[in-house]
Structure formats: C-alpha cells, structure tokens
Amino acid sequence: MKRTDLAELGEFGLIERIKSKVTTSQPSTVYGIGDDAAVIDSGSHYTLISTDMLLEGIHFDLSYTPLRHLGYKSIAVNVSDIAAMNGIPKQVTVSIGLSNRFSVEAIDELYEGILSACKNYNIDLVGGDTTSSQSGLVISVTAIGEVAKEAVAYRKGAKANDVLCVTGDLGAAYFGLQILEREKQVFLENPNMKPDLIEHEYLVGRQLKPEGRTDVIHELKEKNVVPTSMIDVSDGLASEILHLSQHSGCGFSVFVDNLPIENKTLLMANEFKMSPITAVVNGGEDYELLMTISQQDYELVKSIPEITPIGFVTNEKNNILVTNSGEHVPITAQGWNHLTTQK
Amino acid sequence: MKRTDLAELGEFGLIERIKSKVTTSQPSTVYGIGDDAAVIDSGSHYTLISTDMLLEGIHFDLSYTPLRHLGYKSIAVNVSDIAAMNGIPKQVTVSIGLSNRFSVEAIDELYEGILSACKNYNIDLVGGDTTSSQSGLVISVTAIGEVAKEAVAYRKGAKANDVLCVTGDLGAAYFGLQILEREKQVFLENPNMKPDLIEHEYLVGRQLKPEGRTDVIHELKEKNVVPTSMIDVSDGLASEILHLSQHSGCGFSVFVDNLPIENKTLLMANEFKMSPITAVVNGGEDYELLMTISQQDYELVKSIPEITPIGFVTNEKNNILVTNSGEHVPITAQGWNHLTTQK
Numbered sequence: 001m002k003r004t005d006l007a008e009l010g011e012f013g014l015i016e017r018i019k020s021k022v023t024t025s026q027p028s029t030v031y032g033i034g035d036d037a038a039v040i041d042s043g044s045h046y047t048l049i050s051t052d053m054l055l056e057g058i059h060f061d062l063s064y065t066p067l068r069h070l071g072y073k074s075i076a077v078n079v080s081d082i083a084a085m086n087g088i089p090k091q092v093t094v095s096i097g098l099s100n101r102f103s104v105e106a107i108d109e110l111y112e113g114i115l116s117a118c119k120n121y122n123i124d125l126v127g128g129d130t131t132s133s134q135s136g137l138v139i140s141v142t143a144i145g146e147v148a149k150e151a152v153a154y155r156k157g158a159k160a161n162d163v164l165c166v167t168g169d170l171g172a173a174y175f176g177l178q179i180l181e182r183e184k185q186v187f188l189e190n191p192n193m194k195p196d197l198i199e200h201e202y203l204v205g206r207q208l209k210p211e212g213r214t215d216v217i218h219e220l221k222e223k224n225v226v227p228t229s230m231i232d233v234s235d236g237l238a239s240e241i242l243h244l245s246q247h248s249g250c251g252f253s254v255f256v257d258n259l260p261i262e263n264k265t266l267l268m269a270n271e272f273k274m275s276p277i278t279a280v281v282n283g284g285e286d287y288e289l290l291m292t293i294s295q296q297d298y299e300l301v302k303s304i305p306e307i308t309p310i311g312f313v314t315n316e317k318n319n320i321l322v323t324n325s326g327e328h329v330p331i332t333a334q335g336w337n338h339l340t341t342q343k
Numbered sequence: 344m345k346r347t348d349l350a351e352l353g354e355f356g357l358i359e360r361i362k363s364k365v366t367t368s369q370p371s372t373v374y375g376i377g378d379d380a381a382v383i384d385s386g387s388h389y390t391l392i393s394t395d396m397l398l399e400g401i402h403f404d405l406s407y408t409p410l411r412h413l414g415y416k417s418i419a420v421n422v423s424d425i426a427a428m429n430g431i432p433k434q435v436t437v438s439i440g441l442s443n444r445f446s447v448e449a450i451d452e453l454y455e456g457i458l459s460a461c462k463n464y465n466i467d468l469v470g471g472d473t474t475s476s477q478s479g480l481v482i483s484v485t486a487i488g489e490v491a492k493e494a495v496a497y498r499k500g501a502k503a504n505d506v507l508c509v510t511g512d513l514g515a516a517y518f519g520l521q522i523l524e525r526e527k528q529v530f531l532e533n534p535n536m537k538p539d540l541i542e543h544e545y546l547v548g549r550q551l552k553p554e555g556r557t558d559v560i561h562e563l564k565e566k567n568v569v570p571t572s573m574i575d576v577s578d579g580l581a582s583e584i585l586h587l588s589q590h591s592g593c594g595f596s597v598f599v600d601n602l603p604i605e606n607k608t609l610l611m612a613n614e615f616k617m618s619p620i621t622a623v624v625n626g627g628e629d630y631e632l633l634m635t636i637s638q639q640d641y642e643l644v645k646s647i648p649e650i651t652p653i654g655f656v657t658n659e660k661n662n663i664l665v666t667n668s669g670e671h672v673p674i675t676a677q678g679w680n681h682l683t684t685q686k
C-alpha cells in the first residue's frame with residue numbers, strides 16, 4: 001500500500017483533499033468547508049460556525065504563556081473567524097483535554113481568561129467537553145455567530161478596482177513571539193535572569209492576547225457597508241491575499257508604503273536585524289481583518305480610523321507587492337504551515 | 344498558592360465548577376452547559392450544538408481501532424447527543440490534530456469513516472481545523488442539529504409515574520472493549536496469533552462502530568410523542584439515571600429483569616466471569632437513548648420494537664435497581680471518569 005507523507009500535501013493541500021471528497025445535501029447548508037466559517041441558513045438570518053483547535057507544543061508554549069491569556073486567546077481567534085464573515089459571535093463551546101499535572105487552580109485561571117473574553121465580546125459559553133489527556137493541553141473552541149443574509153462576506157467576491165483594506169497594524173504578534181522565545185532561551189541558560197517583558201508589553205500582548213475585530217464589524221454595519229470579500233490575518237498577509245485571490249479569481253497590488261506597522265514593531269525588527277515587511281507578509285497571528293471595499297463604499301469607510309487602505313484589486317492573475325522604489329515583488333505562499341514547519 | 348488535584352473534583356465536579364461561573368446573556372441562548380447539547384433559538388426552531396473530543400490513548404487505542412471505524416464513531420457519538428435532545432443532526436465540523444506518523448492514506452481512511460457516517464445520518468461536513476500534533480491523534484467534532492421548539496427533550500422534565508424506557512440493548516459495547524483488550528494482550532504476547540474477532544462481530548462492532556439512534560427520534564416524531572426527559576447512554580446506565588434524577592428532581596426504580604441484554608452479551612459476561620448487570624449499569628458507550636415517557640404517551644410508544652420499558656419515575660429522592668428476587672439495590676455513581684480512572 002502506498003504511503004504518502006503528510007508533509008508532501010501540507011495543511012492547505014490536506015484541506016483541499018478533504019474538501020474534494022465532500023458534498024453537501026442539507027438545504028440549510030449555505031457554505032461549507034473553505035472559508036473562515038461555515039454558513040447555515042436559520043430562516044431569518046445566517047448562522048456562522050467556526051472552530052479552532054489549539055495544541056500545547058504546537059500553538060502555545062506554557063513556559064511563557066499564562067493560562068489566563070491562553071483562555072482569552074482561544075476565544076479571540078474564533079471571534080476573529082466569525083468577524084471575517086462580517087458576523088457577530090453569540091455563543092461558544094469549549095472542549096479541553098487535560099493531564100493530571102494541571103491543578104484545579106490552573107484550570108480556574110484558564111477559564112478566567114475564557115470567561116473574560118466571553119464577557120468582553122458578549123458571548124455565552126454554552127457547552128463543551130472535558131476529558132483527560134495523556135500528553136499536553138488540548139483546547140478546541142467552536143464559535144456560533146450570526147449575520148444578516150445580505151451582509152455575509154466571503155473570501156470570494158472581490159472585484160477589480162475594489163480597495164484592499166486592513167484593520168489595525170500588522171507584524172507585531174510575530175515580534176512578540178520572537179521576544180518570548182528569546183527570553184525563554186535567556187531564562188533556560190540562566191534561571192536567575194528575570195525576563196524583560198514589560199518594556200515590550202505591546203508586542204508581547206499582540207502575541208499572547210490578540211483581539212478579534214468585532215468593533216470594526218459594528219462600525220461597518222453603522223456605515224451600512226458590506227466588504228466585497230474578507231478574511232482574517234492569522235497566517236500572514238501573503239497567505240491571506242492568496243486566499244482572497246484564489247477564491248475571488250482576481251489579483252492584488254499591495255503598496256509596501258501603506259502597510260500599517262507600529263513604531264514598536266519597526267524598532268524590534270531593527271533589533272532582530274529583520275525586515276519588518278517580512279514579518280508582516282509571512283508572520284502571522286495578527287488577527288486583523290483584510291477586506292476589499294468597493295470604490296463607492298470606500299468613501300464611507302475611509303473615516304474609520306482602524307481601517308487602512310493598502311492596495312487594490314486587479315484583473316490580473318498575479319499578486320504583487322509594490323515597494324517604495326516602485327519595484328514589483330510577487331507575493332508567494334509562505335504562510336505558516338503547521339504540518340511541515342512548526343511554530 | 345493552593346494546589347487542588349483535578350482527581351479530587353472528577354469530571355462531573357469540574358463541569359459543575361465551570362458551570363457555576365458561567366452566566367448567559369444572549370437572548371438566543373435557551374439552554375447552556377449541563378445537557379447533551381446546547382439549545383439556541385433560531386427563530387422558527389431551536390438549533391442544537393453538541394461537541395465531543397476524542398484523544399488517542401484515552402478514548403481509543405489505534406492498535407485495535409481501524410481509522411475508518413474511529414472516523415465513523417467520532418460522528419456517531421455526536422449524533423447521539425443531538426438525538427438525546429430529540430433533535431436531528433444537520434451539520435458537523437471536524438477538527439483533527441495529526442502527527443507526521445500518519446500518512447495521507449491513513450487520513451483518507453479516517454475521512455472515509457467520517458463521510459460514511461455523514462452519508463448514513465444525512466449530515467453535511469461543513470468545516471473544521473487541521474493541525475499537527477506533537478503527540479497522539481486528536482479529534483474534536485461539533486454537531487449542529489435542529490428540533491422543533493415544542494419537541495426539545497431535556498434531562499429535566501421527568502415526572503412521577505412516567506415510564507423509563509431505553510432503546511436497543513445495553514452492555515454489549517463494554518464486552519466489545521474487553522474482547523479487544525484481551526486480543527491485544529494475546530497478540531502482544533505472541534505476534535503470530537491472529538485475533539479472533541469475527542466470532543465476536545456484534546460485541547466488537549458495538550464498541551468500535553456504535554450508532555446514534557436518530558431512527559428512534561424519527562419514530563417518536565411519527566407517533567407525535569415527546570419524551571418528558573432524555574439522555575444518551577454513554578457512561579453506563581447508573582450515571583445516566585443519576586443525571587435524569589438530579590435534573591428532574593425525582594427518583595427512578597429500574598427492574599433488572601426488564602433490562603434489554605443481548606444473548607451474546609450474556610454469554611460473554613459468563614466467559615469473563617462478570618455480572619452482565621454490572622456491565623449494563625457501570626459500563627458505557629452503548630449510545631442508546633434513555634428516556635421517560637408519560638403514561639398516556641406510553642400507549643403510543645410501546646409498539647416501537649426498539650424501545651423497552653425498564654422502570655418508572657418516583658417521587659422519592661433515591662434511585663434503585665429492583666432485582667429478580669425483589670431486592671432493592673441503590674444506584675450509585677460509578678460512571679467512567681476519564682479524569683481519575685482512564686479507559
């Protein structure tokens with residue numbers, strides 16, 4: 001019997017392989033595998049379902065991740081997926097696999113974070129599963145959201161001349177992770193050294209405690225604007241642009257000069273002797289929203305301070321970064337691939 | 344800082360602890376933590392959400408569990424949870440954590456089982472998450488179902504004199520597991536021995552490839568009968584009766600003579616020199632439905648061959664097994680507790 005390594009396929013290849021075998025037949029299934037959330041017709045509105053699994057050693061390192069923040073993040077990343085469909089999360093289920101090394105107090109801390117996120121995003125925790133785990137901590141969250149039928153935003157739908165916009169700033173979470181990894185090494189080499197994290201609160205906070213941008217979803221609704229396409233930035237800008245390009249059948253031109261990057265991110269890039277653009281394009285976990293807005297709607301959106309225009313949609317097949325000097329650099333797939341290169 | 348062992352609380356204690364910290368505020372949240380599925384108001388009907396996490400080494404042993412059956416079972420156990428609310432599953436999401444030791448062909452086999460179950464229960468696979476795992480295989484499934492508002496069945500609602508009924512037969516899955524464990528030991532001691540499983544197809548099949556009883560849900564609907572309370576039998580009859588008792592605030596009398604036990608189960612109990620009643624009461628994974636039916640409705644239900652009356656609801660606080668000789672044995676909590684004693 002043939003044996004093909006998973007690494008040959010990669011995560012996106014595996015998803016495509018599964019997707020190719022799936023057909024849907026329920027009349028209520030509006031959209032299945034392949035976007036940030038599934039879309040189910042609930043009569044008066046669409047119900048959105050998104051799910052994310054976080055595994056110890058892959059998605060988080062408990063040596064520098066406070067359980068409270070981990071709990072918060074496990075909710076926020078699902079909120080981000082619902083927001084990426086232009087929806088508002090309403091309920092979550094949280095399943096956890098635990099080994100006996102966790103105390104009741106540690107689990108309390110994890111749930112403090114989970115419930116703090118639920119309160120912040122006005123979400124109800126309605127269920128889950130608890131089980132023991134022979135190895136590390138496992139967290140699986142499913143978020144249930146709602147969106148008006150006429151307001152759902154898919155990855156498909158971008159059209160030539162639409163304005164490509166992104167919320168917040170990019171690249172900070174990547175450097176937050178680099179700082180945490182560096183301080184961990186310092187600590188392992190000399191346990192008397194105290195980690196120097198407060199100075200880097202912003203960058204570290206972006207990694208440990210990201211936020212889903214439901215605030216922007218509310219603002220778009222107030223302006224009565226529906227993005228023509230949308231995705232959240234979890235795997236780096238390049239990966240997300242390629243998803244929008246593939247689903248919408250169009251190209252993107254992105255201006256490097258326009259990319260929103262915090263000063264702290266630029267300074268840290270300099271300290272790490274790395275290009276901040278590389279962090280923005282191939283880093284990840286910013287959990288901002290990347291969307292396309294029609295020219296007409298852009299007039300309404302440009303007053304929202306959280307939204308920055310970074311490029312536009314083209315009829316070309318290729319996706320390019322336009323540098324300060326006018327150079328055209330192709331955008332290629334270099335998203336984080338958990339199945340081949342682990343974080 | 345105080346450190347309390349998880350084992351002190353146990354799984355149900357942990358769930359109670361989490362539940363006590365949770366308040367819900369979304370108007371659409373009808374019922375949250377504490378039943379077989381969460382209940383969400385979708386306008387014309389209720390949406391049911393249930394989720395289960397299966398971890399290698401805890402819930403399954405890949406040395407004797409074919410991946411195809413594991414995939415099937417991961418869907419069936421969630422179908423069972425939706426059925427336990429008197430609902431019909433419509434969609435599922437499946438998240439998997441995989442290590443590189445799995446080949447693409449192995450994952451194909453897992454998904455063959457998942458998709459075979461989806462086809463059988465007429466469910467759409469609409470999403471999920473794929474990630475690498477540093478340790479074993481992790482499967483997390485969320486099922487989305489529907490039930491008419493007037494037809495939802497909770498664990499609460501049983502009333503004195505209602506008839507306690509169960510579907511199918513009990514105890515077989517427990518002995519299926521014993522056979523698999525025995526054959527594994529035989530094989531480990533002598534790798535030339537071929538496992539003798541075909542002879543025990545029924546019992547082993549009940550363990551490896553259980554079914555959720557949506558067939559019974561359809562039959563109840565045809566008869567226009569809504570159980571006054573319902574739960575699925577995943578942790579053994581005792582555990583489930585205690586749940587119904589606690590939620591409904593009533594007691595149960597169960598007649599040992601009436602328990603539906605297959606001949607093959609009785610024979611195997613004899614071979615293992617074990618009481619078949621112990622397997623029924625404290626075993627698990629039968630995934631049958633345990634329900635209470637009003638006296639009036641029972642007249643309509645008794646013609647359904649899959650349903651067996653096994654006792655009745657009382658106004659007492661205690662739950663008892665009535666043996667053949669008329670002896671009263673208290674039903675106590677001995678359900679499988681993954682957090683203290685692992686399967």
